[in-house]
Amino acid sequence: MALRHAVLAALLEGEASGYDLAKIFDSSVANFWMATPQQLYRELDRMAAEGLVAARVVRQERRPDKRLFTLTDAGRRALHDFTAAPPRPGAMRDDLLVQVQAVDAGDADAVRRAVAERAEGARAKLARYERLRTILLGGRTEEEHLAHAERVGPYLTLLGGIAFEQENVRWAERVLDVLRRRSSSRT
16 A cells, blocks of 8 residues: 555545644554655655645744645545555564564563563553544444444544554463463473
């Protein structure tokens, strides 16, 4: 998936500045796509040049002017074409998994610390995702939201992020348990 598709999808929420998009990416899109603010600004410039987004300048007092971006019809068509195409299979590349693979020949204590850090990071993301879920639901039940919300995509991707982080915690706890038991049986 290209960054542009994630930006186009984020702009479905409405007009946004590059700064706004960086916040959107950090709070909601980050559960499936990471991008730095610099990457976002570069991609927005390319997309504007290709006519996928339109930009307008808003003058601000005591602050630099800002550009606000909206989807164009061409951007909506590009997003439609992207959603109509079969997705490419995902590929996982994770240094921690390589470290766990090599734990028997490596520094087991360092690997345990790294796995524990992964679990804590996943728990922190889960807490953030649960706060976001509360905001998205806006006092409705999940079923009410899914039946009546204008857009369900953000909620459905949030559910994917929650499931991913729950699995990270489950896996890390299992790894730590196995490594702990192996360590205690050798002493």
